[in-house]
Amino acid sequence: MPQFEGSRKVYVQGQLFSELRVPFREVELDSGAKSLRLYDVTGSFTDPQVSVDMRAGMAPIRSAWIAKRADVQPVAAPVGRRHESAVDFPSRNVPLRARSGRSLTQLYYARNGMVTAEMEFVALREGLDPDFVRREVAEGRAIIPANINHPEVEPMAIGRNFLTKINANIGNSALSSSVGEELEKMVWALRWGADTVMDLSTGKNIHATRSWIIRNCPAPVGTVPIYQALEKVAGKVEDLTWEIYRETLLEQCEQGVDYFTVHAGVLREFLPMALRRKTGIVSRGGSILAKWMRIHDKENFLYTNFEEICEILSAYDVAFSLGDGLRPGSTADANDEAQFGELRVLGELTATAWKHDVQVMIEGPGHVPLNKIKENMDRQLALCHGAPFYTLGPLVVDVGAGYDHITSAIGAAMIGWMGTAMLCYVTPKEHLALPDRNDVRAGIVAHKIAALAADLAKGHPLAIAWNDAMSEARFAFRWEDQYRLSLDPENARRFREASYPKDGTSNRCCTMCGPDFCAMKISQDISLTR
């Protein structure tokens, strides 16, 4: 993957940890304008000094930091081995876990006053004080998803006092896609700016697909383990057991997944409420658990075994993304008793997870009309003790099929501004089909816009500097700089150049207004003669 034209990879060295090399995309600008450093999620893929070999995986930059903390030990009998297949990633190190009686989560370290290399990495990325990062993590307002078995990850933070992040979902379904395609989608997602990637595969080769992704992904990787658990019982919900789920958790912890969506808040008592709705249950995980509870007439096994799940996650520093299995799938169902009942349970589970030093974020809806968005944020803050909110959209209308990246970006921008820490992208194919490369690009750019709009509204200095650099380039007709500073430099260039005459017509306009009607040109002329 080449770097965007006019940008180059630069690294900033750590101060507390001198081995830290924090990446930025430096955008060089014309005409003496100062170059601009942008947050960079593309890892080694855009470093010309690194020859990328996806069969070898990315460099395990965190291995030394983890080893130095001396609180890990090899897993004696890894679960993952049993699930490897011919297409799996060429295996390497034995997976690690916490030494008996030790805690090694970023939350544990932060609470105990320790600024980790991961925290300084985050601080340098975002222009913050390392101890500020530590405090945000210690208070549970931010998480740094970084499984000790994903040493390739470039640490990043999800929290409302950090840049708003976006997640891109990839993964195959039973009807579509292969390992290679999903790996390509992952790299592609990073190119356009995904801060984390969720592998939501439900089709063939779930374990192998995930191995290739994790070993090559500089961003945190999230999953929904119930999908693989269900695959292990051939899609038969009735055959799901806690034991199979537990084994799946261990397998994925050992593999290096950084955060798990766990739908532990979908309780039996909420089902009658959810099934009365216009669109019932629209979370895949939520519906699986609902069906399981119906069949067995028992409480959700993720809820009844939640303490044990916490113990497992804490041994690898895997973060919770507490799933909103009862999110509304239509604006009609927004903010109902099923949704908010589950949210209340997620708040209780947050407190439980924190007892075990496990990092937590909370998933949010869904389809919500504009006038009901604020209540979602207010309640989440009140019920979930300030844990980061991670929302899908929300989509503000139901009739946008084919354009749901836009219906989602509208709600996402608003809830991001109100304090949501990470926005899950939605692509134009939502509700219709599995997204392809073009959809992934469109979905990511739409949600980068939403995240940046939120950051700008929150007054983030980096967002202001970026937008101002663009506006200055625009007013000065520095077209190359405008392309470079755009969220999608390739499209910006292509759009203008496709229609602009190449006959020496003045560069101080575009085809929208032509030379006589360009307001900025006239405005500039006046300024020059004043």
Added chain:
Amino acid sequence: MPQFEGSRKVYVQGQLFSELRVPFREVELDSGAKSLRLYDVTGSFTDPQVSVDMRAGMAPIRSAWIAKRADVQPVAAPVGRRHESAVDFPSRNVPLRARSGRSLTQLYYARNGMVTAEMEFVALREGLDPDFVRREVAEGRAIIPANINHPEVEPMAIGRNFLTKINANIGNSALSSSVGEELEKMVWALRWGADTVMDLSTGKNIHATRSWIIRNCPAPVGTVPIYQALEKVAGKVEDLTWEIYRETLLEQCEQGVDYFTVHAGVLREFLPMALRRKTGIVSRGGSILAKWMRIHDKENFLYTNFEEICEILSAYDVAFSLGDGLRPGSTADANDEAQFGELRVLGELTATAWKHDVQVMIEGPGHVPLNKIKENMDRQLALCHGAPFYTLGPLVVDVGAGYDHITSAIGAAMIGWMGTAMLCYVTPKEHLALPDRNDVRAGIVAHKIAALAADLAKGHPLAIAWNDAMSEARFAFRWEDQYRLSLDPENARRFREASYPKDGTSNRCCTMCGPDFCAMKISQDISLTR
């Protein structure tokens, strides 16, 4: 232009005016679901009973209503004739104006307790009481832009207690496009849902392009007359005079333009403020007037002659769209003293226009970060006496080049919810090039989403019914109905069908999740067995 598949044109007859035939698009739904009537802006283009001949123009449905009011007379020496060209529309009736001493604006009628055919038409379109429409117009909270010389128009209202409307800009530039292309763009804009169309041509054949558009457009047509005035002096701002502008106004009033953007609030005193900005003046009209004031060292001639402009507009019932010549062109410039100084003047001019019974709406920005949008709406309401607000976007970031339909839709949805009556679309080519057909479609659909999101948040029954019909079709896997109820039925169908296997796989899923992981299917199964 064919009707969307599964929809048909229906008409509702007037009660006060039995000759009224108010069009709707009736969406037929499968499985006994009730059909849904949607607001329809496509005029005769989608009526299979009408054979459209663009050389003849649309039927002048309002002519009889206008004649019956007996307050018009033919214009003795039409200005327009002088400007006709070989490519002009084959001319027809002599233009009309108010009889001496008579007023004929919808505002005048409304203030005098008269419910016009235009008002009943609007009431039937929106499911409102005709006298409610009259009161909204009488109070200045809504306008019905309907020049007596545009009898082809299907009356519609712009006001915050009506459905949120969207405008599509078309028109050529010196560098691009022809009459035929612009006419095609107009029809295309209606197809995707534009409620009004602005012809912003600045290139060749301005008069002729406009004739063809007006004679064939069932939606109100707006213009910015200063563009044509400048063309008449060969683009030399210094040669612009009040007399040339005045003649241009008369020409366009006679032709049938329904509303004029008039930048009468760009005063000399604001120029130093505007020229200190990061992006100066970004309104074409605003920059032209600024340059004129600089060259002649005089006050804006639109301001000094404003009373006479009111007299002219009142004789044809052309509405003002008081232009925001000093709107911010970058988020850095939002809500500054230049912008709000001009808005204060627009409020004063609103009162002046109302004295003359001229209908008024107020144009708004521009580039505004999310946290500064509300202040725009609050001030507009306070300063402009409740006149409808008509905003461009606002665009919530500056770096979205190539995706500015999205940056704009985000701000538009929010300000629409707060009470903005009409949203001006922005296309993906904004800042880069003149939009083509695909851009017009993308821009319109994005802003239809914004408008519908606003209406849904405001609790409009039509918006709720439409979204609920879609959600019910979605939950019942009625795919054909989902396509029909989508804002872009063609794309929705294409996206799903391109990837869905045609081998008899169950219809109760899509390729995103496949059959085993479809939450709605599982959720439905549970409901059925409960």
